[in-house]
Amino acid sequence: MRVDMTPILTGKTDKIPFVFDYEDAAELFSEVSFDGPVHIDGVITERSGCMLLTLKASVSYTTECARCLKELHRSLTFDLSKNAAVSGSLEGDDNDDYVIVENSVLDLRDPVEELLFLELPSRDLCSDDCQGLCPKCGKDLNEGKCNCETKEIDPRLEVLKKFLQNNDDNN
Ligand SMILES: [Zn+2]
Numbered sequence: 722m723r724v725d726m727t728p729i730l731t732g733k734t735d736k737i738p739f740v741f742d743y744e745d746a747a748e749l750f751s752e753v754s755f756d757g758p759v760h761i762d763g764v765i766t767e768r769s770g771c772m773l774l775t776l777k778a779s780v781s782y783t784t785e786c787a788r789c790l791k792e793l794h795r796s797l798t799f800d801l802s803k804n805a806a807v808s809g810s811l812e813g814d815d816n817d818d819y820v821i822v823e824n825s826v827l828d829l830r831d832p833v834e835e836l837l838f839l840e841l842p843s844r845d846l847c848s849d850d851c852q853g854l855c856p857k858c859g860k861d862l863n864e865g866k867c868n869c870e871t872k873e874i875d876p877r878l879e880v881l882k883k884f885l886q887n888n889d890d891n892n
């Protein structure tokens with residue numbers, strides 16, 4: 722995913738569009754499985770000596786609901802917009818804000834991997850109100866209630882309950 726920046730650096734153009742399929746994302750994320758490459762689509766523009774990288778990364782992946790373990794298929798698109806600068810042209814330590822162009826090449830790998838790490842959800846849910854599985858019998862509670870006792874009584878509350886029952890008996 723290397724973009725040859727020569728046309729911008731030599732002033733021949735102020736715009737370099739690019740399209741890539743990033744194949745190696747699967748090695749980075751163990752908890753999801755990508756259905757195919759991450760599709761990258763973007764452009765590098767130059768205006769008054771400032772270079773700007775903008776791109777969209779689209780990805781489809783298969784994972785499971787963190788609560789009910791149902792298989793999920795998700796498609797997401799992320800946007801990235803970052804300044805680019807030629808290596809050695811920056812002052813100070815704030816180089817993290819820039820994508821660095823080295824030997825007239827802008828390598829998209831680092832910014833794209835960074836974007837995926839930031840934007841891919843660490844857990845997915847089939848829906849925000851997923852009921853999950855019963856911790857006792859494992860039934861999918863989205864399909865209906867099971868017959869398990871739903872409330873575990875805290876032992877301290879158990880004492881209180883007995884106390885209240887005894888009080889009732891005395892009345
Ligand atoms: Zn679920």
Ligand SMILES: [Zn+2]
Nearest residue numbers: 855858867869
């Ligand atoms: Zn149950």
